Every structure is written in C-alpha cells, then in structure tokens.
Amino acid sequence: MNVILLGAPGAGKGSQANKITEYYKIPHISTGDAFRSNIAKGTELGKYAQSFMDKGQLVPDDVVIKIVESRLSLEDCTKGFLLDGFPRTLAQAVALDKIADIDAVLNLAVDPSIVMKRLTGRRSCRCGACYHISTYSSDTCEKCGGKLYIREDDKPETIQKRLDVYQSTVNPLIDFYEEKGILVTLNADRTIEEVFEDVKRILNDID
Numbered sequence: 001m002n003v004i005l006l007g008a009p010g011a012g013k014g015s016q017a018n019k020i021t022e023y024y025k026i027p028h029i030s031t032g033d034a035f036r037s038n039i040a041k042g043t044e045l046g047k048y049a050q051s052f053m054d055k056g057q058l059v060p061d062d063v064v065i066k067i068v069e070s071r072l073s074l075e076d077c078t079k080g081f082l083l084d085g086f087p088r089t090l091a092q093a094v095a096l097d098k099i100a101d102i103d104a105v106l107n108l109a110v111d112p113s114i115v116m117k118r119l120t121g122r123r124s125c126r127c128g129a130c131y132h133i134s135t136y137s138s139d140t141c142e143k144c145g146g147k148l149y150i151r152e153d154d155k156p157e158t159i160q161k162r163l164d165v166y167q168s169t170v171n172p173l174i175d176f177y178e179e180k181g182i183l184v185t186l187n188a189d190r191t192i193e194e195v196f197e198d199v200k201r202i203l204n205d206i207d
C-alpha cells in the first residue's frame with residue numbers, strides 16, 4: 001500500500017499520518033520531519049534546508065527528491081509507505097512516478113481560514129507527534145515525554161507564506177493524480193477521528 005497525503009499546511013497531514021502508520025504498520029515518510037531532524041543534528045543538509053524553511057519557501061526539488069529516493073529504497077518500504085509532505089511540486093511527482101507505484105493520494109481539503117488557527121496553536125514534538133493548545137495543555141509529549149515546542153515556521157507571517165506557496169503549487173499536482181484516477185479528496189474540516197474513519201474506508205478498499 002503506497003499512499004500519499006496531500007493537503008495545505010495545517011490540514012492535518014501529520015495527525016492522519018500518525019494514525020495511518022500505526023493502523024496499517026507502514027513507515028511514515030515526512031520530508032519536513034527529515035529536514036527538522038537534520039536541523040536538530042546540525043548537519044549541512046539541515047543548515048541548507050533551514051534557509052528555505054524559515055522563510056516558508058520550498059527546499060529545491062533535486063535535494064528533496066534525492067532524500068525520498070534513498071528513503072524509499074530501504075527494506076521497510078517494500079510492503080508499502082506513507083508519504084507526508086511529498087510531493088509538493090509537479091517535478092517531484094514526476095520523479096516519484098519513476099521510482100514507485102502509488103495506490104492512493106488522499107487530498108485533505110480544509111477551509112484556509114481555519115488553518116491559521118490550527119497552526120498558531122500547534123505544539124510539536126521531535127518524535128513527530130503534534131498537539132493543539134485548545135485540547136492539550138501539557139508541555140510534554142504524551143507519547144515519548146519529549147518537550148513540546150513551537151515550530152519556527154509556525155509563526156503567523158511564515159504560515160501565510162507557506163499557504164501562498166501551497167496554493168500556487170498544488171493544482172498541477174491535483175491534476176496529475178486526478179488524471180491517474182488515484183486522487184480522493186476528503187473534507188478535513190472535521191475531527192481527526194472523523195477524517196480517519198473516511199481514510200480507513202478508502203484504504204481498506206485498496207488493501
């Protein structure tokens with residue numbers, strides 16, 4: 001089962017990814033998490049990626065594609081994988097098409113006005129978990145006990161830039177996967193559980 005999660009920043013990709021990977025036991029491949037982990041370790045790749053991320057811009061395609069290509073070649077991806085945050089451009093989708101067969105693209109559709117509220121209240125953990133201040137008041141992660149933090153790119157001015165970038169790049173991706181007949185759009189203006197019920201129904205059909 002090779003699945004892609006598509007959606008604006010704040011659409012709930014990370015939350016659905018955590019549920020999907022736990023339920024279907026497939027690896028969660030998040031290019032954003034890969035960059036954040038490199039930033040935390042102070043690698044050259046991390047420093048390079050951070051210069052784009054902090055401005056809300058996309059990291060150049062060639063760099064992202066290489067990371068995903070090498071990750072997908074690992075043994076744990078043979079039974080399937082979940083891509084979260086990749087592809088983000090048509091060039092990435094075309095490159096991915098050459099290295100893997102995708103079964104489903106789940107497009108999480110949200111009203112842009114609620115995204116700002118979701119992201120400004122988001123608290124993240126280095127383990128990939130994230131919470132919202134309206135429903136979670138602790139400053140430690142309930143999964144790993146790590147300290148929660150506010151992502152550098154979750155500041156209002158950067159969020160707006162990320163949303164603009166998303167809007168200006170997503171349509172060719174949607175057309176690309178629609179043409180292949182594997183795009184499913186879900187209403188993500190609902191609770192994590194409600195959206196996940198739909199996700200399961202869709203993925204059980206292709207399993």
Ligand code: AMP
Pocket residue numbers: 009031032033035052053054056057058059060061064084085086087088089092153162
């Ligand atoms: P995310 O955690 O998916 O919201 O990604 C955070 C940031 O990492 C993005 O705003 C980009 O700067 C960078 N990034 C993550 N995935 C990609 C990608 N597929 N292509 C380009 N940049 C990416």
